[in-house]
Amino acid sequence: MRAIEKNKEVRGSLKWIRRAVNEHTSLLNERIKVALGLRSEGLIDWKSPRADDDYAEYGDDAFLQLLGIKLTRYPLKDFWPYRGPQWDALATLNGTGVLLVEAKANIPEEVSPATGASRTSRAKIDRSLEEVKRYLQVDSRIPWSGKLYQYANRIAHLYLLRKMNGINAYLVFVYFTGDADVGGPSTNAEWQAALTVVKGVLGLRDRHRLSPYIADIFIDVAEIGSIL
Numbered sequence: 001m002r003a004i005e006k007n008k009e010v011r012g013s014l015k016w017i018r019r020a021v022n023e024h025t026s027l028l029n030e031r032i033k034v035a036l037g038l039r040s041e042g043l044i045d046w047k048s049p050r051a052d053d054d055y056a057e058y059g060d061d062a063f064l065q066l067l068g069i070k071l072t073r074y075p076l077k078d079f080w081p082y083r084g085p086q087w088d089a090l091a092t093l094n095g096t097g098v099l100l101v102e103a104k105a106n107i108p109e110e111v112s113p114a115t116g117a118s119r120t121s122r123a124k125i126d127r128s129l130e131e132v133k134r135y136l137q138v139d140s141r142i143p144w145s146g147k148l149y150q151y152a153n154r155i156a157h158l159y160l161l162r163k164m165n166g167i168n169a170y171l172v173f174v175y176f177t178g179d180a181d182v183g184g185p186s187t188n189a190e191w192q193a194a195l196t197v198v199k200g201v202l203g204l205r206d207r208h209r210l211s212p213y214i215a216d217i218f219i220d221v222a223e224i225g226s227i228l
Helices: 012-023 025-036 060-067 119-136 149-164 188-201
Strands: 002-004 044-048 057-059 089-093 097-104 169-177 214-220
Touching: 012 025, 012 044, 012 097, 012 169, 025 044, 025 169, 025 214, 044 057, 044 060, 057 060, 060 089, 097 149, 119 149, 149 169, 169 188, 188 214
Parallel strands: 097 169, 169 214
Antiparallel strands: 002 057, 044 089, 089 097
16 A cells, blocks of 8 residues: 655646646546546546645555555456556546546656566566557567656556456546746647657557547646646
8 A cells, every 4th residue: 555645845747737636627627528528427536636635646555445446356466566656646437437647747757767676576567568568459579668668557557447357447648738847848739749659659559449548638737827
C-alpha cells in the first residue's frame, strides 16, 4: 500500500492537475466525457489529488483501495512489482467504472527514464509488457522498457484492469498547454505531433484493442490559472 503526499508548492503538470481536479472540475469532467464518448450525465467522482487529502497521489495496492476495486482474476502483485505507477489523478465513474490519469505540461516529460527495476522485478515487467504487446499486435522487437517506459506501463495497467480483470477502466492523458514556466507547448498541435512520435516509436496503431478506452485531452493553463 502506498499513498505519497506532495508539497503544495509545485509547478508544471502537478500544479495544473491539482487545480483542474479541485477548482475546475466541471471543465475537466466535460473534456473527459467528450473524449471518451461518455454520457453527459455521467458522474465523475475524483478521489485524488484532493485538497482535503493533502493532494496525495496513490500507487500500488493503495490506488486500487482508493478506487474500491479488487483484482480477483489476476492480482497486481502477479503482474507488476512493488513501486509501480504513481497516478497523477484517480476517479470513479458512476460507481461502475474508474479513471486512471497521467498529466503532462511539457514534451520532455513524455521521455521517462528506462526502468531501473531489479533483475527479478525487471523479468516480471518485461513479461507483462510482452503480453500487452501481443494483445495490441505490437512487434515484439519494439522495446517498451526504454525511454518511453512510463507511457507503456500506463497502458499495461489499463490492460490489467480492463482485459485481465474485467473492470470498466479508462486511461486519460491530460496535456496542458501554455505553461511557459516549464517550457510547455503553446498549442494542441504541438502535443499531437509529439504524441504521434511517441505512439509510433512504441508501435501503437491509431486504432487498437485498448484505444476506445484511452483519451488524450488538452487544457490551456489560462483556463485554470486564476484560482489557487
